[in-house]
Amino acid sequence: MYKNYQEFSKLNLKLDMSRGKPSPEQLDLSLSLLNETGISDQIKSSEIDCRNYGIQLGLPEVRELFASLLDVPMKQVVVEGNSSLALMHDVIVFALLYGTPDNSPWSSNKPITFLCPVPGYDRHFAILEAFGINMINVPLLEDGPDMDLVESLVLDDASIKGMWCVPKYSNPTGTVYSSEIINRLASMSTAASDFRLFWDDAYRFHHLTEQRISIPNILDLCQKAGHSDRAITFASTSKMTFAGSGLAILASSQTNIDWWQRCTSVRSIGPDKLNQLRHLRFFQNSVSIESLMDQHRSILKPKFDAVDSIFEKYLGELDNVSWSKPLGGYFIDLITPPSLAKRTVELAKNAGIILTPAGATFPYGADPDDKHIRIAPSYPNLDEIKLAAQGVSLALLHAITEQKDKA
Amino acid sequence: MYKNYQEFSKLNLKLDMSRGKPSPEQLDLSLSLLNETGISDQIKSSEIDCRNYGIQLGLPEVRELFASLLDVPMKQVVVEGNSSLALMHDVIVFALLYGTPDNSPWSSNKPITFLCPVPGYDRHFAILEAFGINMINVPLLEDGPDMDLVESLVLDDASIKGMWCVPKYSNPTGTVYSSEIINRLASMSTAASDFRLFWDDAYRFHHLTEQRISIPNILDLCQKAGHSDRAITFASTSKMTFAGSGLAILASSQTNIDWWQRCTSVRSIGPDKLNQLRHLRFFQNSVSIESLMDQHRSILKPKFDAVDSIFEKYLGELDNVSWSKPLGGYFIDLITPPSLAKRTVELAKNAGIILTPAGATFPYGADPDDKHIRIAPSYPNLDEIKLAAQGVSLALLHAITEQKDKA
Numbered sequence: 167m168y169k170n171y172q173e174f175s176k177l178n179l180k181l182d183m184s185r186g187k188p189s190p191e192q193l194d195l196s197l198s199l200l201n202e203t204g205i206s207d208q209i210k211s212s213e214i215d216c217r218n219y220g221i222q223l224g225l226p227e228v229r230e231l232f233a234s235l236l237d238v239p240m241k242q243v244v245v246e247g248n249s250s251l252a253l254m255h256d257v258i259v260f261a262l263l264y265g266t267p268d269n270s271p272w273s274s275n276k277p278i279t280f281l282c283p284v285p286g287y288d289r290h291f292a293i294l295e296a297f298g299i300n301m302i303n304v305p306l307l308e309d310g311p312d313m314d315l316v317e318s319l320v321l322d323d324a325s326i327k328g329m330w331c332v333p334k335y336s337n338p339t340g341t342v343y344s345s346e347i348i349n350r351l352a353s354m355s356t357a358a359s360d361f362r363l364f365w366d367d368a369y370r371f372h373h374l375t376e377q378r379i380s381i382p383n384i385l386d387l388c389q390k391a392g393h394s395d396r397a398i399t400f401a402s403t404s405k406m407t408f409a410g411s412g413l414a415i416l417a418s419s420q421t422n423i424d425w426w427q428r429c430t431s432v433r434s435i436g437p438d439k440l441n442q443l444r445h446l447r448f449f450q451n452s453v454s455i456e457s458l459m460d461q462h463r464s465i466l467k468p469k470f471d472a473v474d475s476i477f478e479k480y481l482g483e484l485d486n487v488s489w490s491k492p493l494g495g496y497f498i499d500l501i502t503p504p505s506l507a508k509r510t511v512e513l514a515k516n517a518g519i520i521l522t523p524a525g526a527t528f529p530y531g532a533d534p535d536d537k538h539i540r541i542a543p544s545y546p547n548l549d550e551i552k553l554a555a556q557g558v559s560l561a562l563l564h565a566i567t568e569q570k571d572k573a
Numbered sequence: 574m575y576k577n578y579q580e581f582s583k584l585n586l587k588l589d590m591s592r593g594k595p596s597p598e599q600l601d602l603s604l605s606l607l608n609e610t611g612i613s614d615q616i617k618s619s620e621i622d623c624r625n626y627g628i629q630l631g632l633p634e635v636r637e638l639f640a641s642l643l644d645v646p647m648k649q650v651v652v653e654g655n656s657s658l659a660l661m662h663d664v665i666v667f668a669l670l671y672g673t674p675d676n677s678p679w680s681s682n683k684p685i686t687f688l689c690p691v692p693g694y695d696r697h698f699a700i701l702e703a704f705g706i707n708m709i710n711v712p713l714l715e716d717g718p719d720m721d722l723v724e725s726l727v728l729d730d731a732s733i734k735g736m737w738c739v740p741k742y743s744n745p746t747g748t749v750y751s752s753e754i755i756n757r758l759a760s761m762s763t764a765a766s767d768f769r770l771f772w773d774d775a776y777r778f779h780h781l782t783e784q785r786i787s788i789p790n791i792l793d794l795c796q797k798a799g800h801s802d803r804a805i806t807f808a809s810t811s812k813m814t815f816a817g818s819g820l821a822i823l824a825s826s827q828t829n830i831d832w833w834q835r836c837t838s839v840r841s842i843g844p845d846k847l848n849q850l851r852h853l854r855f856f857q858n859s860v861s862i863e864s865l866m867d868q869h870r871s872i873l874k875p876k877f878d879a880v881d882s883i884f885e886k887y888l889g890e891l892d893n894v895s896w897s898k899p900l901g902g903y904f905i906d907l908i909t910p911p912s913l914a915k916r917t918v919e920l921a922k923n924a925g926i927i928l929t930p931a932g933a934t935f936p937y938g939a940d941p942d943d944k945h946i947r948i949a950p951s952y953p954n955l956d957e958i959k960l961a962a963q964g965v966s967l968a969l970l971h972a973i974t975e976q977k978d979k980a
Contacts, residue, residue, distance in 0.1 A: 185626070193624040200616070200847070203607045217600040217815040219592070247654070249841040256840075259666055263680070263704060273670070273680055289842075296839045297670060408624040411847040432703045433663075434656035435696075438848065440607070440818040 167479070168556050171513065171564035179518030181554050186337070186496035187545040188409050188462075195461050196407040202444035211446070216439040222431050223423075228413070228442040235452060236367075236399065237383050238417045244426060246437040250402035250414040254364055255293050257398060257416075260429040261327070261362075262297060267425040268395060269360035272327060281319060281329040283311040285499060285527030285538045287337045290330045290366070294529070300325070301529035306339060310347035317354045324357035328364055334381055335369035338527050338540040339499040340492020345382050352387035352396065363388075363397040369495040370401055371459045374467050377493055378456075385417065394419040403445060405496065406458065413445050466496075469543040473498055473555045480559030487562065489541070498541040499527075500558070506565045507536045513561035519554050574886070575963050578920065578971035586925030588961050593744070593903035594952040595816050595869075602868050603814040609851035618853070623846035629838050630830075635820070635849040642859060643774075643806065644790050645824045651833060653844040657809035657821040661771055662700050664805060664823075667836040668734070668769075669704060674832040675802060676767035679734060688726060688736040690718040692906060692934030692945045694744045697737045697773070701936070707732070708936035713746060717754035724761045731764035735771055741788055742776035745934050745947040746906040747899020752789050759794035759803065770795075770804040776902040777808055778866045781874050784900060785863075792824065801826040810852060812903065813865065820852050873903075876950040880905055880962045887966030894969065896948070905948040906934075907965070913972045914943045920968035926961050 168174040203209060209216055211225050223229065224245030233240040246253065262278075265271040272278045279300040282291060286306070294301050302319065305312045311331070320326050331351070333343040343351075351363060365384050373379065388396040395418070403412035416426065449455050474491060477500070481487045486503035502510055507524035514521050522540040525531040541558065543551050575581040610616060616623055618632050630636065631652030640647040653660065669685075672678040679685045686707040689698060693713070701708050709726065712719045718738070727733050738758070740750040750758075758770060772791050780786065795803040802825070810819035823833065856862050881898060884907070888894045893910035909917055914931035921928050929947040932938040948965065950958050 187626055190622060190625075193622065196624075197616075200610045201608075204611065209604075209607070215597060215600065217603075217817060218597075219594055219811070219816040221817075248845045249843075252841040259670065262670060263666070289839075292839050296836075404626070408847065409626040410624060410628075410843055411845045429703075432696075432699050434659040436656075436817050438655045438818045438845065440815065441845065441848070 168560060171517065171560040174557050174560045175517040177518065177553070179553060179557065181518060181546055181550055182520040183542050183546060183554055184520045184522045185545070186542045188405055189465065189545050189547065191465050191547075192462055192544070193408060195458060196448065199407055199444055199448040202447040203440050209440070209443070211439070211443050214439070216443045219435045221436050221439055222427060224437055225439050225442045225446065228446050231446060231449060232401070232415050232417075235455070236401065236415070236417050238385055238399070242385070242417055242420055242423050244416040244423060245413050245442055246416070246430070247414045248404075248411055248441070250366070250368070250400045250404070250416075251289055253414050253416045254290070254366065254400055256430070257364070257426070258293060258297065258299075260426070264429055266360040266362065266395070267421050277325050278327050279323065279325045281311075281316060281326060282529050283330065283336075284529070285338055285533070285540070286330060287332060287366070288522070288526040290364070291529045302326075303529060306336065306341055308341070310341065310343035313347055313350045317350065320354060320356040320358070320361060322357060326356070327358050327360060328362045330364050330366065332366045332368060333384070334367065334379065335372060335492055335495025337368065337495060338490075338497035338538070340490045340495050340497065342379055342493070343381060348382045348384060349387055352384060352393065353391035361396060365397050365399045367399050367401045368405075371455065372405060372496065373459065373463060373494045374470055375493050379493060385419065389419070395421050398422060406455070406462070407445065407448065411441065413442060466544060468548055469551045470498065472548060472552050473541060473543050476552060476555035477559060480556070480563065484566070496542060496544050498543065500539040500541055500562075502537045502539060502562055503566065503569070504535045504537050506562065506569060507533060507539050509565040509568070510539060510558070510562045513564055514558050517557050517561060519557045521558065575967060578924065578967040581964050581967045582924040584925065584960070586960060586964065588925060588953055588957055589927040590949050590953060590961055591927045591929045592952070593949045595812055596872065596952050596954065598872050598954075599869055599951070600815060602865060603855065606814055606851055606855040609854040610847050616847070616850070618846070618850050621846070623850045626842045628843050628846055629834060631844055632846050632849045632853065635853050638853060638856060639808070639822050639824075642862070643808065643822070643824050645792055645806070649792070649824055649827055649830050651823040651830060652820050652849055653823065653837070654821045655811075655818055655848070657773070657775070657807045657811070657823075658696055660821050660823045661697070661773065661807055663837065664771070664833070665700060665704065667833070671836055673767040673769065673802070674828050684732050685734050686730065686732045688718075688723060688733060689936050690737065690743075691936070692745055692940070692947070693737060694739060694773070695929070695933040697771070698936045709733070710936060713743065713748055715748070717748065717750035720754055720757045724757065727761060727763040727765070727768060729764060733763070734765050734767060735769045737771050737773065739773045739775060740791070741774065741786065742779060742899055742902025744775065744902060745897075745904035745945070747897045747902050747904065749786055749900070750788060755789045755791060756794060759791060759800065760798035768803060772804050772806045774806050774808045778862065779812060779903065780866065780870060780901045781877055782900050786900060792826070796826070802828050805829060813862070813869070814852065814855065818848065820849060873951060875955055876958045877905065879955060879959050880948060880950050883959060883962035884966060887963070887970065891973070903949060903951050905950065907946040907948050907969075909944045909946060909969055910973065910976070911942045911944050913969065913976060914940060914946050916972040916975070917946060917965070917969045920971055921965050924964050924968060926964045928965065
């Protein structure tokens with residue numbers, strides 16, 4: 167264990183902990199996927215030649231698989247491309263240019279506003295910023311977004327057309343939305359008739375404990391509350407198989423799926439069905455998927471535990487310093503005393519540890535209290551993680567000392 | 574050989590010639606591609622782990638390969654996704670919402686107009702129709718679009734922001750643009766400073782003869798004419814390897830590529846690099862690609878020849894009936910006497926042959942003379958093609974008789 171920042175800096179490390187990338191060891195878990203459409207295999211899925219054009223919404227068998235995993239009817243599931251972020255982006259593009267099924271194009275109804283639970287996922291916010299969509303910060307509390315605030319905002323302001331939600335093991339805090347909050351999101355009254363919940367279920371299967379938390383089905387709840395078209399669920403296998411070569415999934419009401427099909431069929435003659443076939447054969451069924459995710463857990467859990475115990479040793483007795491203890495997902499949210507996150511990230515960088523830029527988990531990169539640091543323990547190996555956690559701790563301690571010296 | 578439409582109809586065929594899909598036999602040519610990232614192989618390309626996130630513009634080695642094939646610097650080539658149509662769609666989306674590098678968003682400068690050489694590719698027109706972009710028909714002559722008309726239109730009307738071009742073996746006529754026309758497209762003056770040529774080089778490698786026609790490099794010509802950012806070239810391997818699981822390519826000026834990167838990096842964390850690696854290994858080099866395309870030719874050529882000789886037998890002596898004799902590409906344009914294309918397609922359908930809807934090769938599906946029928950000989954096998962060509966011929970002859978009877 168290193169004692170101070172100066173000593174640690176001399177290690178001249180080169181560690182990148184900025185993104186939630188799976189480690190090579192995790193990617194190895196799915197290596198046999200690469201052989202799943204080998205030359206000796208039959209390349210047809212039922213009557214479909216997976217090599218040719220077409221099948222806009224994805225292979226029926228793959229849609230069936232994810233329908234059962236997401237607990238949604240198969241016809242309400244789309245499997246398309248390798249990036250769920252691209253699906254989210256394109257839903258916003260289609261809403262801007264065509265309008266949702268229930269309204270005119272957003273681009274002709276500016277301003278458009280989204281509610282953004284914070285801290286949150288920087289790439290969600292980047293899409294909105296790029297398209298000039300206003301963002302309103304909503305505090306993410308222990309059990310989900312501050313619903314009193316959300317309910318009053320959406321009731322009052324018809325320009326609020328959407329809200330980002332990462333309902334389980336949220337990025338970066340690990341927050342799991344409570345049933346009560348999910349119910350309120352599904353049933354609340356909104357001034358905008360075409361209000362949408364962008365339900366990014368990115369970590370649905372990504373448990374860090376044996377608890378395997380499940381949350382209520384947002385599509386069902388929206389339908390029961392008379393808002394069938396409110397929620398669009400996104401998921402992907404990027405952190406189950408290969409980060410860059412997985413499958414992206416979209417699920418929603420039949421009305422929204424029909425709308426999606428109309429929009430997306432103008433864009434392309436269909437997704438890569440061979441990769442879908444590979445995944446179908448590799449995944450087999452929900453039991454084997456659970457076993458795969460258990461193996462991911464056994465690689466990830468020691469890394470999260472190491473960060474937690476090292477933070478505990480260095481930072482455990484400090485006032486105003488805390489960190490999340492997620493039960494799943496890919497991140498830990500380290501909360502520094504006010505005004506010290508940026509400086510800590512800078513000091514860590516000077517010691518050779520690249521962290522996600524402070525502020526990145528807020529719209530426009532602006533953390534009003536400058537106190538959140540996103541820790542991504544997945545990619546480096548366990549020894550590197552232990553070093554990095556020490557380095558981050560020492561950087562924060564150094565920043566606290568600097569602040570005291572100035573005062 | 575069948576003698577009349579009634580006799581032919583009794584066959585109760587079920588043939589679909591509506592789309593330019595490769596045949597199963599063609600897809601078999603690339604079967605070994607499926608093994609190119611097998612489990613025993615190394616999955617890294619240079620220092621990049623192809624399984625993980627990132628590498629926005631495509632694997633450097635794959636960009637190098639297509640740079641040499643397209644005769645463009647590697648930094649000006651993007652390899653992304655499985656659909657070049659999606660890249661064209663997204664260029665238009667980004668121009669609508671962000672604006673091109675040289676102007677404000679198209680969506681705030683309505684109306685937007687495109688020139689559409691006709692007959693042309695229905696999916697090009699469908700994108701424009703979906704986004705409410707105006708389309709002006711430009712006759713496609715023997716050696717390319719009617720340039721006198723094009724030059725006067727673009728000089729006069731600043732709302733004309735783009736033009737579709739399929740410069741080689743054009744869909745559906747097989748037209749090859751002449752050097753003179755390509756030069757005029759590169760050098761003409763346009764009222765819109767952000768005018769773009771959407772240069773869909775879909776059939777660049779898809780020769781039907783040993784002539785292997787090549788055309789001037791549009792990017793070079795545009796640069797020499799002082800319009801560096803005018804042309805965006807699109808290509809794909811959809812009809813080289815697997816139609817649904819190929820690679821899509823975009824090439825343009827550095828300014829346009831930087832713009833593309835800014836826009837597309839908001840959308841996704843990168844393309845499927847494993848499929849790029851597969852293609853890199855399967856393609857090897859330009860010689861092996863040429864050999865692959867020769868094998869495609871040897872499957873396709875007899876089908877095109879069969880259609881041509883059967884049309885010749887049935888229709889060769891008719892006034893007002895002609896068809897293209899393409900040297901490459903995927904289509905034959907059958908030209909009927911005026912007002913008979915729709916009826917011929919209908920009669921063919923009643924005899925069990927599904928053709929591309931008459932009019933589809935024109936914006937809004939409206940062929941003003943109702944005389945173009947797109948014949949797609951690639952997918953059915955040779956025997957089916959021979960039957961289909963007879964059926965189409967007999968349907969047209971029947972339609973001519975009907976017309977005479979009415980007169």
